[in-house]
Amino acid sequence: MSSSLLSLAIWIPILGAFVVFAAGENKTLARWSALAVAFAGFAITLPLYIGFDTAQVGMQFVEQHPWIPRFNIEYFLGVDGISVLFILLNSFITILVVIAGWEVIEEKVAQYMGAFLIMSGLMNGIFSALDAVLFYVFFEASLIPMYIIIGVWGGPNRVYAAFKFFLYTLLGSLLMLIALIYLFLSSGGSFNLLEWHQLRIEMAPQILIFLAFLVAFAVKVPMWPVHTWLPDAHVEAPTGGSVVLAAIMLKLGAYGFLRFSLPIAPDASHYLAPMMITLSLIAVVYIGFVALVQADMKKLIAYSSISHMGFVTLGFFIFNQLGIEGALVQMISHGFVSGAMFLCVGVMYDRMHSRQIADYGGVVHRMPKFAGFFVLFAMANAGLPATSGFVGEFMVILGAIKYNFWIGFIAATTLILGAAYTLWMVKRVAYGPVGNDHVAELSDINHREFLFLAILALCVLAMGLYPYPFTEVMHASVDNLLKHVAMSKL
Amino acid sequence: MLKNFIVPDLYPAMPEIFLAAMACVILLVDAFVGRTQRWITPALTLITLAGCALITYQTMDGQVVLTFGSMFVDDLLADFLKLLLYLAVIVAIIYSRDYLVARGLDKGEYYVLVLFATLGMMVMISAAHFVTIYLGLELLSLSMYALVALDRNSPRATEAAMKYFVLGALASGLLLYGMSMVYGATGTLEIGGVAQAIHLGVANKTVLVFGLVFIVSGIAFKFGAVPFHMWVPDVYQGAPTPITLFLSSAPKLAAFAMALRLLVYGMFDIAEHWQSMLMIMAVLSIALGNLAAIAQTNIKRMLAYSAISHMGFMLLGLMSGTVGADKHFALNAYSSAMYYVVAYVIMSLGAFGVILLLSRAGYEAENLEDFKGLNKRSPWFAAVMMMIMFSMAGVPFFVGFFAKFSVLLAAVDAGHIAVAVFAVMFSLVGAFYYLRVVKLMYFDAPVDAAPVVAALDVRFLLSLNGAAVAVLGLFPDLLISLCTYALLRSL
Numbered sequence: 001m002s003s004s005l006l007s008l009a010i011w012i013p014i015l016g017a018f019v020v021f022a023a024g025e026n027k028t029l030a031r032w033s034a035l036a037v038a039f040a041g042f043a044i045t046l047p048l049y050i051g052f053d054t055a056q057v058g059m060q061f062v063e064q065h066p067w068i069p070r071f072n073i074e075y076f077l078g079v080d081g082i083s084v085l086f087i088l089l090n091s092f093i094t095i096l097v098v099i100a101g102w103e104v105i106e107e108k109v110a111q112y113m114g115a116f117l118i119m120s121g122l123m124n125g126i127f128s129a130l131d132a133v134l135f136y137v138f139f140e141a142s143l144i145p146m147y148i149i150i151g152v153w154g155g156p157n158r159v160y161a162a163f164k165f166f167l168y169t170l171l172g173s174l175l176m177l178i179a180l181i182y183l184f185l186s187s188g189g190s191f192n193l194l195e196w197h198q199l200r201i202e203m204a205p206q207i208l209i210f211l212a213f214l215v216a217f218a219v220k221v222p223m224w225p226v227h228t229w230l231p232d233a234h235v236e237a238p239t240g241g242s243v244v245l246a247a248i249m250l251k252l253g254a255y256g257f258l259r260f261s262l263p264i265a266p267d268a269s270h271y272l273a274p275m276m277i278t279l280s281l282i283a284v285v286y287i288g289f290v291a292l293v294q295a296d297m298k299k300l301i302a303y304s305s306i307s308h309m310g311f312v313t314l315g316f317f318i319f320n321q322l323g324i325e326g327a328l329v330q331m332i333s334h335g336f337v338s339g340a341m342f343l344c345v346g347v348m349y350d351r352m353h354s355r356q357i358a359d360y361g362g363v364v365h366r367m368p369k370f371a372g373f374f375v376l377f378a379m380a381n382a383g384l385p386a387t388s389g390f391v392g393e394f395m396v397i398l399g400a401i402k403y404n405f406w407i408g409f410i411a412a413t414t415l416i417l418g419a420a421y422t423l424w425m426v427k428r429v430a431y432g433p434v435g436n437d438h439v440a441e442l443s444d445i446n447h448r449e450f451l452f453l454a455i456l457a458l459c460v461l462a463m464g465l466y467p468y469p470f471t472e473v474m475h476a477s478v479d480n481l482l483k484h485v486a487m488s489k490l
Numbered sequence: 491m492l493k494n495f496i497v498p499d500l501y502p503a504m505p506e507i508f509l510a511a512m513a514c515v516i517l518l519v520d521a522f523v524g525r526t527q528r529w530i531t532p533a534l535t536l537i538t539l540a541g542c543a544l545i546t547y548q549t550m551d552g553q554v555v556l557t558f559g560s561m562f563v564d565d566l567l568a569d570f571l572k573l574l575l576y577l578a579v580i581v582a583i584i585y586s587r588d589y590l591v592a593r594g595l596d597k598g599e600y601y602v603l604v605l606f607a608t609l610g611m612m613v614m615i616s617a618a619h620f621v622t623i624y625l626g627l628e629l630l631s632l633s634m635y636a637l638v639a640l641d642r643n644s645p646r647a648t649e650a651a652m653k654y655f656v657l658g659a660l661a662s663g664l665l666l667y668g669m670s671m672v673y674g675a676t677g678t679l680e681i682g683g684v685a686q687a688i689h690l691g692v693a694n695k696t697v698l699v700f701g702l703v704f705i706v707s708g709i710a711f712k713f714g715a716v717p718f719h720m721w722v723p724d725v726y727q728g729a730p731t732p733i734t735l736f737l738s739s740a741p742k743l744a745a746f747a748m749a750l751r752l753l754v755y756g757m758f759d760i761a762e763h764w765q766s767m768l769m770i771m772a773v774l775s776i777a778l779g780n781l782a783a784i785a786q787t788n789i790k791r792m793l794a795y796s797a798i799s800h801m802g803f804m805l806l807g808l809m810s811g812t813v814g815a816d817k818h819f820a821l822n823a824y825s826s827a828m829y830y831v832v833a834y835v836i837m838s839l840g841a842f843g844v845i846l847l848l849s850r851a852g853y854e855a856e857n858l859e860d861f862k863g864l865n866k867r868s869p870w871f872a873a874v875m876m877m878i879m880f881s882m883a884g885v886p887f888f889v890g891f892f893a894k895f896s897v898l899l900a901a902v903d904a905g906h907i908a909v910a911v912f913a914v915m916f917s918l919v920g921a922f923y924y925l926r927v928v929k930l931m932y933f934d935a936p937v938d939a940a941p942v943v944a945a946l947d948v949r950f951l952l953s954l955n956g957a958a959v960a961v962l963g964l965f966p967d968l969l970i971s972l973c974t975y976a977l978l979r980s981l
Contacts, residue, residue: 024869068892068967070974071899111869133895137886144880147925151933152865159933163925170885170921174914177895181902181910 005048006061006077006128009087013041013094014121017114027109031102034113038098041120042091048084054472057480059130059194060084067134071184073191076131081477082258082328083127085470086251089335090127093247094120096452097240100343103448104239104350105153112153116240119145123248127255132180132191135259139252140173146241146249154236161229161236168229172216179212183264197263200489203271210268213261220253223313224283227306234302235355239346242298246305246338251331254312258324258481262316266485269317276317281410283310288417292424297348297355300425301341304381307414308334314411315396318403319485324478325471326395332470333380333388333463340377340456344370347449348429351442357428361435366442371430373445373453378426380460382419388463499557502564504549505542505572506612512538513605520598528596532587535601536580539608543576552979560680561619567750567980568616570972571743575615578740578835579608584951585843586732588944592850595640595730603640604736607633611744617751620669620679627665627712627748630741631658637736638729650728657711657721665708671701672756681756688759699763705752706767712745713801714794716774723782726794731849731856734790735842738797739835746831749808754824754981761811761820768809769909775802776913780920789858792923793841796882797834799920804830806913807897810904821981822903825974826896832969833881833893836962840878840955844871847944847952861927863936871942872931874956881959883924884917888963896970 016037023030052060059078067075079087097116105112122145125138143166151162184191187199201209219226230250234242262269269276284307291303308330315327347370348363349355364371380387383394393414401408434440445453463470500507516538520531546569554565583604590596610629617623635658639651673679675697676687687693707718714722726734753764779799786792807827811820848855848864855861865872881888894917901910944952962969 068970070967070970071896108865111865137891140891141886144885147928148932151929159929162929162933163922166925167918167921171918174918175911177898178902178907178910178914181895181899182907184899185903 003061003063005044006079006087006124007063008044009041009048009091010077010121010125010128012044012121013037013091013117013124016040017117017121020110020114020117023110025110027106030110030113031098034098034117035095037117038091038095038120041117042095045088045091045124048079049088049473052079052081052084052473054081054476057476062130067131071133071191072189073133074131075134076192077128077134078130079128080480081474082481083255085328085332085473086127086248086255087124089251089332090120090123090248093243093335093339096339096343096455097243099448099452100243100346101238101240104346108152112149112240115145115149116244119149119244123252126252130193132183132193132196134191135193136173136177136180139256140170142249142252143169146245149241150233150237153238154241156236157232158236161232164229165233168219168226172219172226175212176216179209183209193259197484199264201265203267203490206265206268206489207271210261210265210272213256213265217253217256217261218279220256221250221309221313222253222306223279223310224287224306227283227287230306231299231302234305234342235296235298239342239349242342242346243339246301246342247335250305250309251335254309254316254327254331257313257316263481263484265489267488267490269485270319273317273319277314277407280310280314280317281407283307284314284411284414285417288414288421291421292417294421295357297345297357297425297429298342299355300357300421301338301345301381304418304421305334305338307418308338311393311396311411311414314407315392315399318399318407319482320399320402321478321482322395322402323399324482325474326392326397326399328392328474328478329388329395329463329467329470330392333392333460336456336459336463337377337380337387337389340373340453340460341381343452343456344374344377347445347453352438357425359435360429360439361432362430362439363442364430365434366439367444369450370445370453373457374430375426376457377460378422380464382422383415386461386464388460388467390464391467498559499555501549502555502557503562503616505545506609506616508545509538509542509605509609509612512541513602513609516605517598517602520602528591531598531601532583532596535583535605538605539576539580539583543573546572546576554980556618556682558622560682561622562613562616563618564616565980566976568747570976571615571747572612574832574835575608575611575740575743578743578839579604579736581839581843581951581955582732582736582739584947585735585839585846588948589730589732589846589849593641593730595732597640600637600640603633603637607637607736608740611740614744615747617748618681618755620673620681623748623751624662624666624669626744628662630744631662634658634737634741637733638725640733641730644728644730646728647730650725653728654721654725661708661711661718664704664711668701668704668706668708671697671704675701681751684756685758688757695760698757698760702757702760702763703767706764706771709745709749709752710771712741712748713805714798715771715801715805716778716798717771719775719778719798722798723791723794726797727788727791727856731790731842731846731854735839735846738793738838738842742801742831742835742838746804746828750824750828753808754811754820765809765811768805769906772802772805772809773909773912775799775805776916777802780916780923783920783923786923787858788856789845789861789927790856792858793838796920796923797838799916800830800834800882803894803897803913803917804834806906806909807900810897810900810906812904821974821977822896823900824981825970825977826893826900828973828977829970830893830897832973833889833962836955836958837878837881837890840874840952840959841882843948843952843955844875844878847871847942847948850940850943858927858930859937861930862934862938864931864942866936867939868942871952874952875931876928877956877959879924879927881963883921885921886963887960889959889966889969891963892966892970
């Protein structure tokens, strides 16, 4: 089996970005070369899925070379059933982002496309790194392109949002760095994640390590109460930025829990699980109510993302197969759905230059094709059966009820809340009489917009109707993870 | 008496001798070159430095050789630091040329003073005796005072030079006082002898530690660590930018060597005393440097405060050695500090290089505002500056991240977890003002739409400088291992 696939998945987009930068002021060239790179990046990840051996528990497509021998840091890549899906999702979303920014971005096109491609490569690096420092390096480097994207192509309050985004996330990751160094020293000089999974640690340091990781990942997820950067970042970011932020970046935090917190500090995870569950439920319920009162569509979807991610963390910390698999399905589904929702808002914003719900009304009369997609994605966001949104939520709720009826009960309120805030927004935006003259002048989506919305609609429906290809891949790895978490490391 | 005189082995000091001779030649030649042959002096200066590099490289054999009656040492550490020193000085001179020419400051004095300052630094790096250290330090400092005042029509530069001189003289006095105390306690001025006396326990501990306090003060002044940092912002801001560039880069290498020779070579056995002093200075420098930098509008002043915080980080590495055992156990700590200094010098050269690039005749790009919209004016150099800023903030994949990483590793290894957490929290504060520079370059519209013009060699070198920040971040092992190896062979 050729084993440089992961390296290619990381470095093709990053090096390709420099080709795009070279296009400079030539916008057409920049767009087409970015699309070519994005396609190449996606194509290279397909063999990862096709060649993935679902029966195998350990890491696959492993690459291991010394990187910084002085500190025993390795260039160590590999994927298991948990991470492989995210690499695919990420590379796939990158194509959509390039298409979504096609005509919308007029200024510094090459830099825009290049920044997204670099970010795509870095994300693949995060999902495939099995060396803690390599992970950290990708994790933190991915802040740079996002900072630039929000700051350069963002809305009126973009500078504030970009700084908040960067500093918030940096805060978390710096504490994690100290935890990584501590683990390096207590493991006798290794940054190998797989070795860390076997490491015995006392309870007190385990709790501290867990908390250090928690700060890093909770900010990224984001969990209540460190979520406040996300609505700002989403509102100000350009459409593509919001899509990547919601579809991929939020998953990094959740992924971190699975790769670091749970297997390295399982006893602390069990010990602190009530706290994690409480925080998750607050995110699900409280943030759901917050979403209900939003006047800005992007803000509403941002809060709904936080609420959905609360589901994901809830699924992790109830420690059963249904919970974790449901959370993973939810993460992927959320990648499609929230990406699609932000693209829908982007489509309307490009025409109206407003994201206020009050400025719309009766969009369906002017944009029937668009409204069809919009309603479909909204249904998926609300967790309607037969869409991808339903599968994950249902699995997590089932898992939660197994764990404790009342936790499951509270979590299930999301089905009502999610439906309430999403459908109420759809009602106010798409239905009713035509709201004003600007809405009356709207034109329906063009071929480019139809293309990316249709692709996402297919994904959402396919995953909702037949989730087996997704759960099958993760099964063995989740099983293995649970075994790990069940063993005490004291 | 005369018949006892033995000609010392001059071979280990060949680079210094060559540089001293050439500096005198250049001084002489410069007096005779006409207006049309102004290029001769800089060319000769660069050739001299290249020649020094060649000699140093040729004589590099990894042996520890003492000469001049054990006053002067040539080891791998010295050779390595000197090679970096030449490189930093060469880069500084090339970056500075256009600026100096545009302001009529490209006098022979500049080149000669830079060479003498370089000579002083080389002597400091190779010192094995208190007197040698003092000699090198004074040669460096006196050349520096004159360089800061190079633009004699500028009141700000003169004021800065005055401040620098008064405080510098005070610091030299403190250092000298400390040395005399140590001499009183140990009966020798030789660094090796001092170490021996302390190791055997014959030195009077009270006097020794009393002297140590003054020595540490003198070192801290050279680094510009809190509370001996007062001169740094004023001098950085007041001096002409090329002088700030020079001041902020190469002397840090020499100061590091001085700290290493005095503290580690000389007084390792009382390390617990100087380590606690360094820890206080490190913590204060990181806190004050990062906090004060936020409030600055002048980029030179901002980088001055950033330099203070960087030196704090470096001290964090230097104080993290294992005490009470073989020096080699502390190797990680010292090599991390050394790596930090080298990384800082590379970043600092690049940052001031970009400032110089933006300054034209009659126009000083020294306010943060001048960086507005640089991405529109010159995407390439905006990218270089962005990489340097992110590197200084300690964001990967840049060299600054691995510098911070190795220092933190050493600190946590020595059990200073709380200090490490403190340091990273303040580097979060620091990230803010580096991000602000990036914000100005990328998010804001340019105030001044003039294209960025520069000579080809400057563009090339600056690009190389930016590339070094990135490449040394992608492949950090080379530099880390070189630092470690040089130290390993010299301790």
